[in-house]
Amino acid sequence: xxxxxxxxxxxxxxxxxxxxxxxxxxxxxxxxxxxxxxxxxxxxxxxxxxxxxxxxxxxxxxxxxxxxxxxxxxxxxxxxxxxxxxxxxxxxxxxxxxxxxxxxxxxxxxxxxxxxxxxxxxxxxxxxx
Numbered sequence: 001x002x003x004x005x006x007x008x009x010x011x012x013x014x015x016x017x018x019x020x021x022x023x024x025x026x027x028x029x030x031x032x033x034x035x036x037x038x039x040x041x042x043x044x045x046x047x048x049x050x051x052x053x054x055x056x057x058x059x060x061x062x063x064x065x066x067x068x069x070x071x072x073x074x075x076x077x078x079x080x081x082x083x084x085x086x087x088x089x090x091x092x093x094x095x096x097x098x099x100x101x102x103x104x105x106x107x108x109x110x111x112x113x114x115x116x117x118x119x120x121x122x123x124x125x126x127x128x129x
Contacts, residue, residue: 002044008051012060019063019127021120022048023070036126037064065123071098074119081114 004022011018027045029038037056040046048064055061067074071094075086086101109115116122 002047005044005047005051008048008055008061012051012055012058015058015060017060017062018055019061019065020048020052021065021067021123021127023067023074025070029066035063038066063123063127065119065126067119067123071120075101077119080117081112084109084112084114084118 004020008018008020022045024040024045025043027040027043030041031039033039033053033056037052038049039053040049045066052061052064068077072086076088077085084105086097086105091097092100106115106118106121116125
């Protein structure tokens with residue numbers, strides 16, 4: 001089962017509004033709609049963006065944002081100030097690393113003037129607008 005497309009279809013069936021944050025993995029972004037939602041050329045990302053587009057036309061989907069390649073490299077990118085980057089180090093696994101990054105780095109710096117340079121923060125801000 002492909003988790004995100006499965007949940008999109010369930011939410012769509014019951015007319016429940018949703019947003020998506022996903023990784024690009026190896027898929028290429030082939031364009032954006034007028035609100036900044038990407039369209040993908042292949043893989044599960046194409047399935048996600050295709051369903052998202054159908055649901056957007058029906059007023060169900062809201063915001064689609066993505067992390068370039070995956071969450072970890074996106075949050076270690078040089079465009080992010082050093083003190084806001086996800087640290088390298090011993091891995092606790094995907095959810096553990098993200099949770100530690102949130103607790104140790106992001107949460108204490110939510111008032112930092114550069115916090116919007118962090119991809120997950122900018123994605124969440126797009127969703128909550």
